[in-house]
Amino acid sequence: MITTRTTNEWLLGAAPIVLVLLLWQGLVSFGYAPATLLPPPVQVFLRMGQQLASATFQQDIAATLFRLFAGFAIAVVLGVSIGIAAAVSPPVNAVVRPIVRVLAPLPKVALYPAFLLLLGFNHESKIMLVAADALFPILLSTYYGATIVEQKLIWSALAAGTPPRDVLWKVVLPAAMPSILTGCRIGLVISCIVVFLAEMITSTDGLGHVLVTAARTFQAVDMFVPLITISLLGLILNGLLQGLRAYLLRGFPSV
């Protein structure tokens, strides 16, 4: 019964994607869009197969993934530690709160020129932009999760002999884990978007750069390939994070 249910969910989830592909094919087949601008999906996927086998495209994927992971990892480390610290320490909270209020709504991409000037045109500036954008959802949900930790969990741990300084690691962090992982999930999606965006703006490699190059030379097929590649990468990474989440939260209700 459980298997049929998950199979059904899979089918339900796949249906809209298939629908989009059909619509796409339809637009081309019935001549609503010229094939030079909107190539048929089959052609795009065939081209993607070719590209995936080519060394340069693989290097572009590697560059994008590296930036994405590095930026996301920095965001996770900073977001979780600042979020927890702000939740348990009033002085840290007093310092962090106004900064977050000012910086969170700021469009980070506006800082990208400054990052480029500071860090150069290579990996660093893009990693920085990814980290800056993914940081706030992770920080805010960590903070929220850590502030709503049930007082009696902490009391139970203290009474059982937990040294007060260990409560952070032994109770607050694991208890806040559901919120932290929700923040990470949002942060990961943002990372995928932002790394691509940064590469589109200024880069010499990466999937975003591949798209811009193709667009400049009106090669519609080559334009769609990196787009679909980043979607698929996002899908895979999200799946991996979901697996990790299911494992880490196996004891928590309703995951």
Next chain:
Amino acid sequence: MGVTPIRPGELAGVPLGRRPAEPIIEIDHVSQVFKTSSRRDHTALSNISLSVEEGAFVSILGPSGCGKSTLLYIVGGFVSPTSGTAKMKGKPITGPGTDRGPVFQEFALFPWKSVLGNVMYGPLQQGMNSAKAEARALELIAMVGLTGFEKFYPKELSGGMKQRVALARTLAYGPEVLLMDEPFGALDAHTRTRLQNDLLEIWERDRKTVLFVTHSVEEAVFLSDKVVMMSRSPGRIREVIDIDLPRPRRREELLLDPRYQNYIVEIERMFDDSGDNELPS
């Protein structure tokens, strides 16, 4: 008959039971005032004095909001009183310690740990190696009747099972005093009765001191050596009643015992007479 009311003023430092045992907990003129969000001070406890002998089972009974939980938290060291002192074995209580083990109505189990992980937690904190801690945990899990459920997570257990795990987790680090705050309050009547019987059986084995908050007069009389009746606004001790019933107690026998019935009627009548409108039911 068996009911011997004692004026609150006479309580401080005076051993109350028949057996001349040492007081393990002494609460001395404790008051607790909370600052509420409406900026009016709220007196939750007013000048409470109480001493609990080692090995006694003492229940605290009173209308909702009279400060029972607050009193327990003060003894636990989770909350410090606005004035007065609470002492454990003659030493002022300044914070939580493994000598006082809480069991909360909401269970407060660690959701990220299995039953075994929860029960092992205390022994591990005390520096026991994991093999020993596990052996100790298994022993306690068996004691509360949950053998076979070691790998389960709290979310996979019923309310009664969760409360058994919570009790085992607390007993595992060997506290001298159990602080139980309406531990069976969230359970259905049948489960509640079974857990009362089991708790009594466990208690009769090693006679730990128990401070037990409850809303149920029957539960208090059934379990306790002594019932402390509190009243509201501000939280004070109204009466302390010794429950002079033989042990080991068996529910079937007690239900037919006129003394048992008498205690229940007497205590309920006292609540009726009090200024508190709300019955502790």
